[in-house]
Amino acid sequence: MPREVDISNIERNFILQALEQDVRVDGRRLDQFRDLDLEFGLEYGTTTLRLGKTRVHVQISAEVTKPLEERKFEGIFTIVTELSPIASPAYEVGRFTEQEVILSRLLEKAIRRSNALDTESLCIIAGAKCWSIRADVHVLDSDGGLIDASCIAIVAALRHFRRPDVSVDGENVTIYTMAERVPVPLSMMHNPVCITFSFYHDGETVLLDATRSEEQVREAEMVLTVNDFELCQVAKLGGNAIDALVLLKCTSTALAKGKEINGFVAKKLAEDATKRDIGGLIAELRAENER
């Protein structure tokens, strides 16, 4: 069975000793993210995010289905994360690794269960027809920070995505093609950002955005999800105990970082919108305009 290469003792000690002096192997500050880059595809909802050497591709798609029996007034939103051998030969097709389960559950908790996407706005006819939005997360290169990268990429892709416009006339539903009517953006309630903190030396050293090798030597990790205003989610899955004061400090760091990242995503989205807005016609074609 191909396995992920375990970090050698020499490298482990080197990273830990450097961290004792507040030095990271790649020269970053302790609370510095790697270079973030966001690319949008030609399609709406196609996003590629690079966080250092980590690369995540997200594709959003929409289709009309029947809503769930117990939730007649809501649309469906699913996040699919499947790690493939493209990122590392250790990921096998059809076999869930622990990392994969943690990744998908955390994303589910941070984005879906925090109601980032307003599922009620996806309802077309209560109990009969609704939109089903699906986010496929493809990890192309994994060098640590998968949770942070995937979360930013999904939220950016959701904000980039446009679903076809629909009109309801009694029982009849008309779905307009992209050529007939300008597609409509999804209604987002808030923009969650996951920030992973890694702890070393009994919580004395706290790192943001650890690389794969830094992840391998950490004593504990904690994932905080924040939006522009508040903390949405805390996940601390095992590892050493963390002092309450450290946690509070992490929260304020996360809030500041979250704002910074959301600002970056908004800037990239605006750049993409101007690129698409050939001749300044988009404002005229808006679905909200009077016909």
Next chain:
Amino acid sequence: MALTEPPKAILHTLLKADGSATYTAPKNGYQVVAGVNYPVEVPYRSDEIPESTFIEVNLRPHNGVGMVKERHMEELVTRTLQTIVLGDETPRTMLQITLQVVNVESDESLPGGVKGGGQGETYLDLLASALNAAVLGCVDAGVQMKAIAGAALVGICPDGRMVVGPSVVQRKKCASLHVFAFTSDSQTVLMESEGKFTMDDWKQAERAARSAVLGSVNKQDNGDVTMNGTNITSGSSGNCLLDVIRQALEARVIKGGNR
């Protein structure tokens, strides 16, 4: 008939995989990222081949999970690669190829977001791109091969016109679709057809695909092709698929040499 717009190929687009490539079909069509791990241990002993390399291909659609159609394409790509890869160089190991579709061409006249690639629809359009991406990935990973292979998609319009690498709208109008793959020594290694066509149509499509893949190769007497870059830009063959692969490799090698 050469390709009107050549496809794009870039080698080594990923960092973790042993070899990787990004292939973009002409006219903003399919974009496939290939990641190749070679040679790796075979996960199940029963798959191990004592005298050859076990080839595993995973094709992952851009949305949804792979089903029957993807499995079928994986099988076709695997079998084509088996004919060109020198498996006995690395016996008892695995050549693992993951093909990730990252972009599809959408049909704006259809309602709904990203369309195409449904289980009921044709698989031929993606097959050519998948095979080309797989071969490029193998080239980058240093897989030892007898020859390079390339595939082309040819559509035949109802009026009998041949379209090499048809766009999504053109594909819909085509009476039949064909995929042919040839090795660099002009052997046919894959042929798949769909739709209604006559034997003459098929032969014509084969010729069209052959020139799209191989071009009019200026082979030297010893069978080698000059790689100094000058005769590619000035030559008449210009933009056939093998030239694209050659250029991608040159770009990779020269970039590597400067570092």
